[in-house]
Amino acid sequence: xxxxxxxxxxxxxxxxxxxxxxxxxxxxxxxxxxxxxxxxxxxxxxxxxxxxxxxxxxxxxxxxxxxxxxxxxxxxxxxxxxxxxxxxxxxxxxxxxxxxxxxxxxxxxxxxxxxxxxxxxxxxxxxxxxxxxxxxxxxxxxxxxxxxxxxxxxxxxxxxxxxxxxxxxxxxxxxxxxxxxxxxxxxxxxxxxxxxxxxxxxxxxxxxxxxxxxxxxxxxxxxxxxxxxxxxxxxxxxxxxxxxxxxxxxxxxxxxxxxxxxxxxxxxxxxxxxxxxxxxxxxxxxxxxxxxxxxxxxxxxxxxxxxxxxxxxxxxxxxxxxxxxxxxxxxxxxxxxxxxxxxxxxxxxxxxxxxxxxxxxxxxxxxxxxxxxxxxxxxxxxxxxxxxxxxxxxxxxxxxxxxxxxxxxxxxxxxxxxxxxxxxxxxxxxxxxxxxxxxxxxxxxxxxxxxxxxxxxxxxxxxxxxxxxxxxxxxxxxxxxxxxxxxxxxxxxxxxxxxxxxxxxxxxxxxxxxxxxxxxxxxxxxxxxxxxxxxxxxxxxxxxxxxxxxxxxxxxxxxxxxxxxxxxxxxxxxxxxxxxxxxxxx
Amino acid sequence: xxxxxxxxxxxxxxxxxxxxxxxxxxxxxxxxxxxxxxxxxxxxxxxxxxxxxxxxxxxxxxxxxxxxxxxxxxxxxxxxxxxxxxxxxxxxxxxxxxxxxxxxxxxxxxxxxxxxxxxxxxxxxxxxxxxxxxxxxxxxxxxxxxxxxxxxxxxxxxxxxxxxxxxxxxxxxxxxxxxxxxxxxxxxxxxxxxxxxxxxxxxxxxxxxxxxxxxxxxxxxxxxxxxxxxxxxxxxxxxxxxxxxxxxxxxxxxxxxxxxxxxxxxxxxxxxxxxxxxxxxxxxxxxxxxxxxxxxxxxxxxxxxxxxxxxxxxxxxxxxxxxxxxxxxxxxxxxxxxxxxxxxxxxxxxxxxxxx
Numbered sequence: 001x002x003x004x005x006x007x008x009x010x011x012x013x014x015x016x017x018x019x020x021x022x023x024x025x026x027x028x029x030x031x032x033x034x035x036x037x038x039x040x041x042x043x044x045x046x047x048x049x050x051x052x053x054x055x056x057x058x059x060x061x062x063x064x065x066x067x068x069x070x071x072x073x074x075x076x077x078x079x080x081x082x083x084x085x086x087x088x089x090x091x092x093x094x095x096x097x098x099x100x101x102x103x104x105x106x107x108x109x110x111x112x113x114x115x116x117x118x119x120x121x122x123x124x125x126x127x128x129x130x131x132x133x134x135x136x137x138x139x140x141x142x143x144x145x146x147x148x149x150x151x152x153x154x155x156x157x158x159x160x161x162x163x164x165x166x167x168x169x170x171x172x173x174x175x176x177x178x179x180x181x182x183x184x185x186x187x188x189x190x191x192x193x194x195x196x197x198x199x200x201x202x203x204x205x206x207x208x209x210x211x212x213x214x215x216x217x218x219x220x221x222x223x224x225x226x227x228x229x230x231x232x233x234x235x236x237x238x239x240x241x242x243x244x245x246x247x248x249x250x251x252x253x254x255x256x257x258x259x260x261x262x263x264x265x266x267x268x269x270x271x272x273x274x275x276x277x278x279x280x281x282x283x284x285x286x287x288x289x290x291x292x293x294x295x296x297x298x299x300x301x302x303x304x305x306x307x308x309x310x311x312x313x314x315x316x317x318x319x320x321x322x323x324x325x326x327x328x329x330x331x332x333x334x335x336x337x338x339x340x341x342x343x344x345x346x347x348x349x350x351x352x353x354x355x356x357x358x359x360x361x362x363x364x365x366x367x368x369x370x371x372x373x374x375x376x377x378x379x380x381x382x383x384x385x386x387x388x389x390x391x392x393x394x395x396x397x398x399x400x401x402x403x404x405x406x407x408x409x410x411x412x413x414x415x416x417x418x419x420x421x422x423x424x425x426x427x428x429x430x431x432x433x434x435x436x437x438x439x440x441x442x443x444x445x446x447x448x449x450x451x452x453x454x455x456x457x458x459x460x461x462x463x464x465x466x467x468x469x470x471x472x473x474x475x476x477x478x479x480x481x482x483x484x485x486x487x488x489x490x491x492x493x494x495x496x497x498x499x500x501x502x503x504x505x506x507x508x509x510x511x512x513x514x515x516x517x518x519x520x521x522x523x524x525x526x527x528x529x530x531x532x533x534x535x536x537x538x539x540x541x542x543x544x545x546x547x548x549x550x551x552x553x554x555x556x557x558x559x560x561x562x563x564x565x566x567x568x569x570x571x572x573x574x575x576x577x578x579x580x581x582x583x584x585x586x
Numbered sequence: 587x588x589x590x591x592x593x594x595x596x597x598x599x600x601x602x603x604x605x606x607x608x609x610x611x612x613x614x615x616x617x618x619x620x621x622x623x624x625x626x627x628x629x630x631x632x633x634x635x636x637x638x639x640x641x642x643x644x645x646x647x648x649x650x651x652x653x654x655x656x657x658x659x660x661x662x663x664x665x666x667x668x669x670x671x672x673x674x675x676x677x678x679x680x681x682x683x684x685x686x687x688x689x690x691x692x693x694x695x696x697x698x699x700x701x702x703x704x705x706x707x708x709x710x711x712x713x714x715x716x717x718x719x720x721x722x723x724x725x726x727x728x729x730x731x732x733x734x735x736x737x738x739x740x741x742x743x744x745x746x747x748x749x750x751x752x753x754x755x756x757x758x759x760x761x762x763x764x765x766x767x768x769x770x771x772x773x774x775x776x777x778x779x780x781x782x783x784x785x786x787x788x789x790x791x792x793x794x795x796x797x798x799x800x801x802x803x804x805x806x807x808x809x810x811x812x813x814x815x816x817x818x819x820x821x822x823x824x825x826x827x828x829x830x831x832x833x834x835x836x837x838x839x840x841x842x843x844x845x846x847x848x849x850x851x852x853x854x855x856x857x858x859x860x861x862x863x864x865x866x867x868x869x870x871x872x873x874x875x876x877x878x879x880x881x882x883x884x885x886x887x888x889x890x891x892x893x894x895x896x897x898x899x900x901x902x903x904x905x906x907x908x909x910x911x912x913x914x915x916x917x918x919x920x921x922x923x924x925x926x927x928x929x930x931x932x933x934x935x936x937x938x939x940x941x942x
Contacts, residue, residue: 476677479644482664483671484691484742494690498681580722581680 041400041488045410048393052413055456060420062435063428067274080275093254094279100171100255101240101283104178108235109228111179111328112186118321120194121220123311130325131191135184136332139560140339141517143537144553145180146248147546148339149173156349158338169251177245180335182238183328186231193227194220199309212317226294233291237284241421243520248541256280257520260423264524270431277424288419336557343551358551365543367531372555375533378450379515386455386462386511387504394466399478399496400488418460422520429453430524445527457521458514462507469503470496499581501574509567513560593621593778594655594668594745596641601650603636603802610636612802614650621776623769625789628799629825634782635750637799641780642748643667654746669746670739674754676731678723684734685710685719691742709737712771729760736768740775747772749781753788765792786826790814798822820940823865830871830908832864833942842939845904847880852935861942868896868911870936873920879929883908885922899928 070076084090115134119127137145152159153168166172201223205215221228243257250258256276264273311317344354361368393414397407417425434444443449473496481491497504519534526535533556540549596618603611611633618624626634639645641652643664651660659667670691678687685706692702710716713733723731732752739747752768753761769792772779783789789796790810798805798813798821806818817823820831834842840851842862855862872879882902889896895917897910910930912922920928 474673474675474677476673476675477679479642479664480671480673480677480738481690482644483642483667483669483739483744483748485665485694486690487665490694495679495681578681580725582724 038401041396042402042406045393045396045400045402045406048396049406049410049413051389052410052416052456052459055452056413056416056420056425056459059425059428059432062431063274063277063424066271066431067278069271071271080271081278084272084275084279090279093256093259093276096171096253097240097255097257097280098283100174100178101236104175104182104239105232105236107175108179108182108186109232112183112190112231113224113228114324115187115328116190116194116224117220118324119191120197121309121311122318122321123313124318124321124325130329133329133332134187136336137181138184139513139517139564140181140336140557141519141534141537141553142177142181142242142244143248143519143534143541143549144339144557145177145335146173146245147537147541147550147553148335148342149177149249150546151338151342151348151550152334167251169249170253173249173251174246174253174255177249178239178242180332181242181245182235183332185238186235189231189234190224190227193224193230197223197309199307202309226297229294230291233287233294237287237419237421240283241280241423241520243423243523244538247538257421257423260427261523264427264430270427273427274431277421277427280421281419281424284421284424285419288415292415339550339557340554342547343554345547348547358547359555361536361548361552365539365545367533367536367539371531371536372533372552374447374530375516375556376559378447378454378530378532379512381447381451382454382515383508383512385451386458387508389455390459390462390507391466391500391504394463394470395492395496398467398470399473399492414463415460417456417458420457422457422518423523425453425457426521426524429521445525445530447530450522450525450530450532451515453521453525454515454518455511457518458511462510465503465507465510466500469500473499498578501578502571505567505571505574509563512563516556516560516563592745593776595620595653596746596778596780597651597653598637598641599651599653601637601640601652602648603633603640603645604648610802611640611647614804616797616804616807618778618780620778622794623772623779623781623792625793625796626780626782626799627786627789627796627825628784628805630784632799633802634784634797634799638748638750638780638782641746642669642671667746668744669748670742670744671748672732672735672739672750672752674751676723676735676755678731678734678738680723683720683722684715684726687723687734688737688741690738695742705741709741712740713737727760728756729764732756732764733767736771740771740777745778747777747779749779751782751784754783754785761788768792790826798825800825817865817938820863820865823938823940828868828909828911829865830868832866832906832908834862834864836860836862845906847903849932849937850934851937851939853939856939856941863940863942864932865938865940866908866932866936868909869894870933871908871910872931872933873897873910873912873916873922874929874931875920876927876929879931881930881932883928883930885924885926885928888917888922888924895922897922897928899930 067080068075068077070079118124119131124130149168150173151157153163153173154160157168163172168176197220201219202215205219210218240255241257243261246253246255246258247261256279260273260276260280263269263276342348343358344356345351346353346355346357361372367374393410396402397410429449432438433441433449435441443452477495478488478491481488481495486494517534519538522532523535523538526532533552537549537552537556540546540552596616598614598616598618601611601614602609614637626637628634636645640647643659643662643666647660651658653659654668679690682690688706688709689702692705697705706719707716710719713736715730715733715737718726718730723734726734732755735752749768753764756764765788781789781792790813793810795807796810796813797807800821806813806822808816808818813822813826817826817829823829824831832844834844834849836842836855837848840854842849842851842855842864844864849864876882883899884902885897886900886907887898889898894911894913897912897917898907899910900907908930912920922928
């Protein structure tokens with residue numbers, strides 16, 4: 001620490017004398033103090049930025065440069081794009097992707113809003129259980145609804161007649177499947193937006209003699225508008241970048257995501273894969289930027305201390321709520337139930353006896369139980385490394401003194417993955433990490449690169465969760481700590497981490513579940529010894545082993561459900577043992 | 587029961603603080619004597635909290651020096667300074683019991699366990715929370731939490747105690763009670779204390795000296811009595827207590843002109859040229875029955891404020907409305923009623939005079 005010495009003093013004194021009336025720049029004294037003792041934290045955050053640059057920015061850059069190079073690596077400008085355009089890819093895949101994603105978004109947001117309304121604005125019983133069922137799809141890989149739909153409406157499907165001769169293989173299937181797995185995402189956003197309703201607004205509406213219909217349109221809908229917009233952007237991005245559902249049930253219907261896969265895996269045209277990736281990146285980026293813009297507005301309007309809304313007695317309204325929930329619940333049960341049933345049926349549709357034959361993965365291609373073991377390892381690794389990385393970086397950003405430019409850069413880098421579709425990320429990892437000149441290309445094809453890719457893929461949401469939790473803590477904890485001679489590290493371990501435990505558990509579960517279920521980012525990256533269960537589902541389905549594919553999908557879902565259960569138990573234990581910390585602060 | 591802490595002397599020399607173009611503090615000079623309780627008082631945004639944070643080292647001054655005792659602390663980070671701090675939010679660690687919160691600073695300096703325990707007990711006694719040692723902060727009332735924060739800050743026996751609006755989160759009754767409690771504790775321990783507040787009543791009631799700040803400069807430093815009775819500027823006069831301002835133009839010597847009248851002042855004018863503002867406290871205006879005083883006026887409104895009546899009087903000859911505080915008995919004697927006439931004198935020894 002800087003000790004008093006005469007030389008230093010004269011420097012400061014002369015500075016005091018020369019202080020001008022106004023100044024933009026920090027003085028020498030400020031800079032010295034800013035630097036002293038703080039550079040360690042800044043250095044660590046610079047490291048965090050470097051890691052994210054390596055994991056997101058550098059691969060993306062490689063991908064972008066590949067899209068303007070030919071196979072030999074020479075710069076060809078927009079020639080690849082022109083070639084893709086002339087092949088008719090724009091008309092088919094690009095526009096197909098747009099309208100399928102758009103329509104799915106409409107349906108999902110509509111259903112999710114009805115469900116959220118029924119859960120927050122009526123007095124239905126068992127809402128806890130209903131919420132649990134409604135978010136079940138999040139535990140399943142996106143391939144599961146597609147497989148289930150094949151059993152329900154496919155050529156040998158039990159409900160084939162319900163489509164009146166229309167084909168499930170194509171846009172109908174993609175939209176139905178996408179609705180299933182994106183529904184929980186929309187629901188959770190809308191529930192958050194609508195749970196925080198201010199009861200005073202409803203009382204005011206009643207006092208001003210507004211009927212239920214007018215109250216709905218003037219209070220409920222405006223209150224949820226940011227949630228609605230946010231949910232729409234999220235669902236749109238999820239659907240347009242998803243690869244699992246269209247791969248299984250898309251048939252001959254081309255979308256961008258399957259097109260990338262075909263160009264790269266089918267035809268080994270990496271530069272064309274890069275071109276399609278750029279095209280996929282555009283709408284995702286736009287949705288991301290628009291969403292951030294809307295969110296910023298929302299935080300500005302989020303100020304007043306409100307009284308939570310409690311719905312009164314109203315039988316008629318509750319019945320409406322129940323009717324609104326029913327179709328969604330039936331759909332979710334049908335999809336999951338069908339997949340479970342199909343996975344136990346010996347030989348669909350000829351031998352409907354139940355058996356465990358389809359779970360004998362050793363007999364099929366696709367990696368078998370080994371792939372499942374790899375998935376578990378990968379998910380656990382992603383969970384442990386990812387949670388630590390996310391929290392440590394978020395802590396550096398939120399709770400240590402940092403130059404504003406550094407926190408801004410870090411925030412940008414950590415949110416960027418939200419705009420990058422998994423397939424695009426995976427492809428750019430091939431370009432970047434498999435490059436012969438890359439010193440760490442040895443990790444290519446290992447479980448480790450799969451972990452890195454998955455952590456990156458799901459970094460943004462984890463980061464936001466961590467930042468939100470850290471922001472809620474009293475801003476003066478570190479200052480108090482310093483006045484009591486405690487370093488920021490001691491405050492971190494004795495105060496910050498214990499208080500953030502619930503958020504840490506949430507992030508851990510989020511990373512585990514997504515690592516178990518993801519297909520898109522890892523489908524390009526797995527090697528011979530690093531087959532994953534979710535990819536095995538895809539490969540078995542492609543090979544025609546659709547029942548074992550269903551079985552593996554169910555196995556993944558069950559694993560995630562167990563993880564959720566364990567996390568739930570841990571959380572309620574934490575909640576119980578920390579109740580005295582929160583008592584009376586409601 | 588508790589050893590008397592030796593409070594330290596604090597010297598602030600020429601401290602400036604800029605946030606970009608904005609000048610939050612301008613050339614602040616201030617010396618605080620050992621054992622003194624000093625209040626920084628001012629409207630929000632006047633720089634009082636910034637100055638406190640600079641003293642704590644949580645914010646770095648753009649220029650200037652700070653000495654605590656004989657040590658130059660200008661460049662020291664908070665950890666190397668000798669102070670305890672209580673924030674408006676208290677910032678108690680919610681995951682620790684009252685005892686653990688108080689012990690936090692003692693454990694940081696590696697005090698042996700047995701001594702930590704006895705020191706914590708001592709402090710619990712001091713703030714009267716012996717029975718709550720095992721409770722968590724959320725299980726305490728606001729006033730109790732505030733005492734824990736105080737005990738935690740005092741535990742390592744700092745030479746300087748910093749209080750950042752420590753009472754503003756509490757309701758009025760608790761606040762009044764804690765005021766005297768903090769004051770007694772501070773006297774008993776002899777710890778030099780700086781308290782930031784925007785509540786003038788609090789500052790006047792507790793402080794040895796009050797530092798009135800506005801727009802990043804110190805307007806006046808003085809005892810509560812000096813601040814109230816001899817405000818150094820129109821800002822101080824209007825910020826502390828109620829004040830009537832009367833525009834006037836200077837004549838020769840100590841004479842000024844208000845409307846058509848001339849007034850003789852007991853003190854010389856602040857400047858020979860330009861308009862001056864006279865000021866008089868509502869309780870210093872002398873009300874008389876009609877026909878007896880120098881000025882005549884009409885009662886416009888009466889506000890009953892308990893111990894006294896605030897009377898709004900419109901003067902007849904001058905465009906001027908004055909507020910005058912009268913006790914209820916005099917009001918009855920004068921027969922004060924809205925719309926009634928009244929006479930008043932402005933005693934020249936109660937008139938303050940500021941440059942306009």
